[in-house]
Amino acid sequence: MSREMRRRLTGRVVSDKMQKTVVVLVERTKRHPLYGKTIRARKRYKAHDEENACRVGDLVRIVESRPISKEKSWVVEEILERGTAE
Secondary structure, three states: OOHHHOOEEEEEEEEEEEOOEEEEEEEEEEEOOOOOOEEEEEEEEEEEOOOOOOOOOOEEEEEEOOOOOOOEEEEEEEEEEOOOOO
């Protein structure tokens, strides 16, 4: 798969407790198939963070990659916005 064809998602880092891995919460809206109400669908992705640069609260873009481990097949492409430092 070429680099341009890879899926890209944007989400918030909700955990950075692992080494070189962050958990990114991606939220998207979709319509209920029967009732038509707009609902928020959330999904958590484990993403590879080679430099351990991401912190909780950061807005990041992740890109699909080859499987790195059992649950990790996404890589942090860039940090779009730094979260609030607590």
